Amino acid sequence: MNAPVDFAKSYSSAADSLTGYRSFKLGSFGFRRDEYFAHITWTTRDGRPLSHTMDVGAFLSALMRDVAWGFFYGGVNFDDVIGTVNHYSSVDLQAGHFNGTMKEAGVDLLENFPTDQIRVVFEDMLDDWTNAGYDPFAAPQETGQPYGRKNGHNKAAITRARELATRCVGLKDDLALRTDDRGAPVNRQFADVPQDAPELHPEPGFESEVHAFNLFAFLSRSQVTWNPSFTSVVKHSYMCPTTEEHILPIMHSNDRVEWFFQMSDSIDWDCADKTTGKPLARVIMKAGDMAAMPAYCRHQGYSPKRSMLLVWENGSPKLVYEIANGEAPEVPVAF
């Protein structure tokens, strides 16, 4: 790793004497927070200074997902200006690059960083800017405020490990079921979800192969919102269900087709062109509905009540390159 050169391009400041927060620099980008906002600054390609402001709660919720997902699949847009693009060993940080107007005006900027470098800066920023009592992984009704001056930290909330089954939840040596004892009580908005386990009647010797679990009960005990976790795996087909409440804190521009299967309640999705941000469609999903997200769109969901969503991913490492080469379609089926 060429760390000495690359890491010299990023640093954090001492704590600000008034607000108590550190500011950060990553390549040509600067990050600073005050009592209400995150401020992002950069120098445009033709040398002019430009800045962007986000509500700090919205910024930290987005940063939380990007950190927890290891930059995820494809583009993670914090809003219609700021975001990252995952290349799986390096990551682009961009401002205005996927905003039609800013791109046309030439005021956008995109810089590529080794994954380890951007990860360290993002983790430090998330830690420094998240105060005691605020959980950026929770829905707004479940947690305290992100606002005000520096006040402690919430390391436990921001360092939760991503939960990934290798074959199926509940199997021996695989991702464990969620229980009260493991610190995963039923969420208040899923209090009516049945918690009974499937009846299993294995013959002697087949106890580990005759296997089922209560997926809806497992999800009712999710401690976080908008966080796809693997529950069952067939080759590179990953079931990644998650519980959703309030707004998906990012707009996701996948580099491949993904599918949504709504398992309870409802979510409304805004879909827009991932290159320009131009609105394309609204997708209104209720229990039992299935929809593809074409690889050309970016999407952001709104869930009025905590709901159960199955995100279905093809995790094949070849797929992104097949789409880029035109070998894989951006639309999954034609009819």
Place this chain on the structure above:
Amino acid sequence: MTVKYETKFGSMKSYEKGRVEPISDDVKHYAFSNCFDIANKSKPYEKVVFGKNQIYVLEAIRAEGVSPWFTCAHDEFALNMDTDVEVHLIKLDAAQTVPNTEKNGAVLVQGEPQGQKMGWMKLKRGHQGMLPKNTAYQFRAAEPSVLVLQTCQGDLSVEKWADICQSA
């Protein structure tokens, strides 16, 4: 005071379908369907593809009565979305397993399944069962129900997108 919430699940008898509201796109690109709607229009144990990503599929299956015996060279998983379904499993003798270990998707077991009984399970709504590779499995449902199968596209997979998806 505790606020009460009602979690809304669907069933073949009671579901509400959403839709794509187009702004500047072709709604067909979203392949929008509903598993209860599909099951209501399907034959028992017809494996209707309602999600497809290259070789991988999700199938919406109407479970009603006793299914044929299926087997597969890779793991599959069945998620029950409606009323109770039993799954019976037999460890297939080598002669009846899929000869090509790389073959994708489920096939019908030829003749009666031969092998050791592994046991059975009862899946209620929201329960997901594993269908381990090289076993024979059979579904039994007293009342019509809906299974979502996580698998690869195979010989028995039925694609009829125009019949199941919103087109305008």
